[in-house]
Amino acid sequence: MKPWRKTLVLCVTAAAAQMIAAQVRADSAAGVGENLGNALNPGGLRTIPERDPDSLDAWPDERTPTGKLLGWPDKLPETSRTQDGWEYHGQVEIGGMATGGNTDSAWFRRYKDLPTSGLYLNNFSVQAEQLEKGKGYFLEALGGGIGYRDQYEGVSFGRYNDWKVDLFYNETPHVFTNRYRSLWSGVGSSHLRLNGLPPGGVGIRNADGTMNATASQTATVAGMRSAIEAVEDSELSLVRETGGVSIDKYLSSKWRLIASYSREHRDGSRPFGAVFGGGGGGGSLEIPESIDYDTHDILAMLRYDDGTNSFNLQTNVSLFRNNIDTLTFENPIYASTNTISATAPNVLDPTIFTSGRYDLYPDNDFYNVKAEYARSMPEWYHSRLTATVSLSRMKQNDDLIPPTAHALSGLEINGVSAENNWNTTSALSRRRAGAEIDTRLFDVAFSMRPTDKLGLDTKIRYYETDNKTDYVACNPLTGQLGRLLNDGSGGAFAFPNTAAGNNPAGTLGSAYDAMGCNLNAVRALGLVPSSGASNIRNVPYEYSKTNIELGGEYRLARGQTISGRIEREQYEREHRERDSTWEDMLRIGYLNRAYQWGTLRASAEFGRRRGDSYNPDPYESFYSVSLGPEPTADGTNLFSWIHAMRSFRKFDLSDRDRLALDLRLDLIARHDLDIGFSGQYRQNRFPNSDFGRKDDQRVGTASLDVNWQPSAKLGLYGYYSYQRSTMTQSSIQPNGCVIGNYYYFYSDGAVASGSDPVAPARSGASLVDTVLVTSGNWHNQCGDHAQTSPLWTESRKWTLDYEDTNHALGIGGRYDLGFARLELDYSYVTGTSTLDYSYNANGLGLSSAVTELAGSGMPDSDYDQHILSLDLVFPISKSVALRAIYRYEQGSIDDWHYAGVSDNPVPTDSGSQAVYLDSGTQDYHDNSVGLLVQVNF
Known part of the structure; x- marks a missing residue:
């Protein structure tokens, strides 16, 4: 246990023990510190209290202002009194608990930690106050699950209307998987070392000394399969520990000071994807990412309120620190490579890539200063003015790491030696990240009530981000523009096109290198790049958003109100497909509380988003396409020069029509019975997105809830909710666009290409059209979809229809048997996700074996979960009771993403390797029982 954590836990425990020794009594003490609690104590404490129909707070069928039953109040605990005027009460619940079943299941253990057997301190609380002679002191403490990974503790003490101090500590576990088969030791540290497998895979050479890739991969895969079969399942998880303190002090009747500090520590590991090879990777595996984070949050606030004017000045600092800077792992796979090659007459040996390294999340800082002002003007139509100014800065200046840890001896990139040119920070255009984004927020709102029936309000809000991050991908040691990928096993570089006809004869592939990373000098050369898709600079995304709102409400009659609101939201973006988008929204609502039978609420919202012209590729200045003229030579594949189909629309920028409908009906069916109906409908329509x-993207929800509280002894509830959502997406799998090639389109959707103007015959299909791509027409021929587009051929279109259906059911209640109090809660959730692909197999050139595994043949993803909780409390005396706990959980899941992973963790296909070490979430059923003693004092 960390020292700071020990100190906080000891403080809380000592405070509770001290109060117990003095025979202090407490109630739930809910609200201490943060939202404290765990699975057995949601909301702080769960003690199954006795209801009291005779207390001062009791009122038969009491309801909220909106008409909902409040239920019968808990019986107030009896308090004791000390000689110096302290009144106190408290309780502690401790006993034995045991859990059986699939207790290792990640699903079962997500966010909770229940004992398998043994003594268990379920919860405790103490509360005391000293009100005599105007002292007004108080103390509260609560906690639960002590010693387990979901424990929580909190202490609050101070003087009413003067000062208060809160301390809290809690833990939350997150188990990602318990079916991970690790090949490494050192999980959770900065270095992962292979157990028994050769780093870099097995290299087998031919008689002439060249590498035999097929034999090497076969031997490597065989070794990994044997190693994986010999490894038992293990767990990847983390624990989030959060502790803090806050101070609240009234400086005077008008001024108030609030300050707080909290620290969150996350420690553990989780599955993480690692890739070797080029852009798409020639080998992938799941490594365990090591997690050791600290986040410090500091807040200070000064408040002023004189009844007419109020003012808040607040500053907030959040500091994230990653205690593991880099993660290095030994690589078990035989890596495929691209871009990098051996210097003649050497032979490239992929087994040199014995390890990989990741620069993990960097330390980063967030600073915010916010000022808020409000003025009430009751003499002028009951008006109120509010204004907010908020300034923030997010920054990180992490030390960057070299592109690779390997010397790359005997290797070259585009004819330039790579040896010791990429394993140093001198290979970077800058040594530190220098990332910074500033934000500004200005908000002004005004409301007034000209008449008793009419209320009006308006608001203007402006928010902007300023991205000051700038990085150029260039190696000053070699002058090469671009970057190594995946620890040197791949790369993305920009260099002159050496194909005849694009650049002057004799143009070298290293011509850019002599410009010393000066982009303007490179552009001045006027040389056609080899590719248009290599990213050479970061894209500093930034935007501003303006919201203007005008709304009001009008009282039609007693208990009946209509409301309306119009809003314009305008975005101005940098480096996006649209510079400007604007959305107009109208919201109307109706509220009826005039009748004794219940309350009706209804609202409708309409939105219409449009924008300026859509540029499908606004990123040219950040890619190699900006370095020179476009290619013109025959044989040049233009795929990398056309980054996006002109008619493709990104969902956050596309035209959109939005509809939102909400309905809530609360019925007072009887004096002791509530029935509620609610429905929501959301529709997003994209009218101009091909x-x-x-x-349409639709989400519909309907629910029913019932609450029956006939007496202090009996109370029942139930609910059911149904939700269905649908979404459609579509795109085209790109083909090719080569200058000088003919493209032949057939009636069955197939596409062929070649240099011969005569189309080859195709069995069972007729020729539809033939297109020749030239240096003068490729923008029009290949820029957008068409039946005869070489690159975006409509027969290569695919469409995905997604449907998600969910049901949730819950029932429960309480009953006082006299000799015992019973509470029962049962919940059931189930869901089904369906993916349906439609496509032209001939157009995509898919084999029958592939089509059997895709399209509608993809199975649904299903899950369901049952949770039953039963509590029975047997009072023995006024201060002692026995509590019996039974909790049953059952979950089942069918996720096709993990189908076959356990049996075949290293499938082989077309020379690449993929290693799957996590078998996914498993079904489970577990029973937890406990017999606890409740002591009230």
């Missing part, structure tokens, strides 16, 4: 998210 590709991307298209058609």
